[in-house]
Amino acid sequence: MKTKAKAALIAGAAIAGVAGGLCIAWCSGINYERRYKKLFDKTFKGDYKITVTESGYYTEENLPLKLPVKYKVYDVEYKDKNGNTRNITFDSRYPYYYYNKEDYSDYETLFEYIKNRNIKADRDVALALHNEIYLIVSNDAFNDLLPKYFDDAEPDDSMTIRAEGDGYRIFMNPIDFSYDYIDQYHNNDDKMLEFISPETCPVLSDIDWRSAADIKTYSLNLSVSINDESKYDMMDEFAEKAEALCKEYSEASDYGGNYMCIVGTVKEDGDETKTIDHKAIYVINGEEVTYDLDTGKARRKFRDTIVEKYGYDTTWKQR
Numbered sequence: 001m002k003t004k005a006k007a008a009l010i011a012g013a014a015i016a017g018v019a020g021g022l023c024i025a026w027c028s029g030i031n032y033e034r035r036y037k038k039l040f041d042k043t044f045k046g047d048y049k050i051t052v053t054e055s056g057y058y059t060e061e062n063l064p065l066k067l068p069v070k071y072k073v074y075d076v077e078y079k080d081k082n083g084n085t086r087n088i089t090f091d092s093r094y095p096y097y098y099y100n101k102e103d104y105s106d107y108e109t110l111f112e113y114i115k116n117r118n119i120k121a122d123r124d125v126a127l128a129l130h131n132e133i134y135l136i137v138s139n140d141a142f143n144d145l146l147p148k149y150f151d152d153a154e155p156d157d158s159m160t161i162r163a164e165g166d167g168y169r170i171f172m173n174p175i176d177f178s179y180d181y182i183d184q185y186h187n188n189d190d191k192m193l194e195f196i197s198p199e200t201c202p203v204l205s206d207i208d209w210r211s212a213a214d215i216k217t218y219s220l221n222l223s224v225s226i227n228d229e230s231k232y233d234m235m236d237e238f239a240e241k242a243e244a245l246c247k248e249y250s251e252a253s254d255y256g257g258n259y260m261c262i263v264g265t266v267k268e269d270g271d272e273t274k275t276i277d278h279k280a281i282y283v284i285n286g287e288e289v290t291y292d293l294d295t296g297k298a299r300r301k302f303r304d305t306i307v308e309k310y311g312y313d314t315t316w317k318q319r
Contacts, residue, residue, distance in 0.1 A: 029070040030092050030121045038198040040076065043129065045205045048078040058093045064110060069096050080136055081208050088132050095120040119189060123182060126192045130179045133207050137174045141209040141220075141249075146172060149245040167228030168238065171221075174209060174249070177303045178217040178312060187313045210252040216285075217307050219258035220249045221299075225266045225273075232265045232276070239263040239279050246283070256286020258306050260299065285309070 033050055040048060054073035059066050074090045095117040099108065108116065142155055146163065153163035153170050163170045182192045194200050202215070212218050224242050226235060242261050250257025264278030282289050282302050289305070291298035304314045 029072075030095055030117065032072070032074055032090050032092050032121070032125070035121070036125055036196070039125070039196050039201055042198040043201050043204045044076070044078040045203060047205065048076055051075045051077070053089075058096060060096050060098045062098045063113070069093070071096075078205060080204070081206055082140075086132070086136070088128055090125065090128060092121070094124040122196060123189075123192055126182055126196050127179070129196065129202070129204065130176060130182070132204060133202060133212065134175060134179070136204070136207050137209050137212040138172075141172060141174050145209055145245060145249065146170070148248070149241045167226060167231040169225045169227060171223040171225075173221040174212060174218065175221065176212075176215060176218045177307050178310075180303065181307060181312050181314060185316055187315075191310075191312055209249070213249050213252040213257050214254055216255060216258075216310055217312075219260060219303075219306060220246055221260045222246055222262070224263045226264065227266050227268050227273075229267075235263060235265055235277065235279070243281065246281075250283060250286060253286075257283065258285065259283050260302055262295070 040050075051074070052072050053075050056071065057068040058071045059068045071091070071093045073092070076088045076090065078086055078088075080086050098113050138161055142161075142163070146153060150163070150165055150170060153165040153168075156162040156164060161171060161173045163172070178188075178191065178195075181188045182195075195202075213220070222242055222245065224238050226232060226238060239261075242263050246259040246261045250259055259281075260283075261281045262278060265276040267274045267276055278295070280295065280298065282291065282298065284302070284306055289302075291301055293301060308314055
């Protein structure tokens, strides 16, 4: 009996020890400085500064088991290719946000919540880096590429992807389409992990519009809307400029580049805009493709085709 009692005590102590260890590990939170050090060293070329701007304990009120989690908010400062100082914010509370079944259609079980916190942290970092690249490339393309072809276009201060010219409006959006598929609704965690791996991650300190053009899931989306009726007969001239701009972008790529170029005449009436005529060109890997679809569906097909070529799952998976 004594032997059995002793064994039971040992087993109980072991279980308590494991539970205690798991509890400590959970409440300690995710240390971004330590977890992503190699990634930060590579993507910022070792020249960056991390500052903790806020810290404390966070308790997720929607979680059935309310355990406090230590968190930190980080500011990462680095310099881009042009020597500009830039900052990215990371918040280690993100992996602990929880959506319960009663209040949200998008929810996870308690087991999923516990299991997924590290992958959610990885996704948080990946999305932040994606967004930072987008901001850098959009700004660089507007300052360096756009003026070569539309020198009178003035960027809209409220948006870095839109500009106004004499009788026309430009929407220029260089974007990585893979961004749309790094979330809980798609099975692309392998691609997301590849994106933040120190061996294969992009180097933000070297990014500009030319290097972005060489990323195989990147595309330049260019739209020129001629809104002055007196310039409707200049649509071919505008189209020629727009295509030349897109070709310069694609020629910066080693694989041929991706771009979508739409030029059209529009009639504006208050908040409503009606398309009179338009011309659309879609290029994937340097080859023009055609879609027998309306413009909205063609854009979606264009995006899906690009990422599917490189192994992304574009299927929507609602919980």
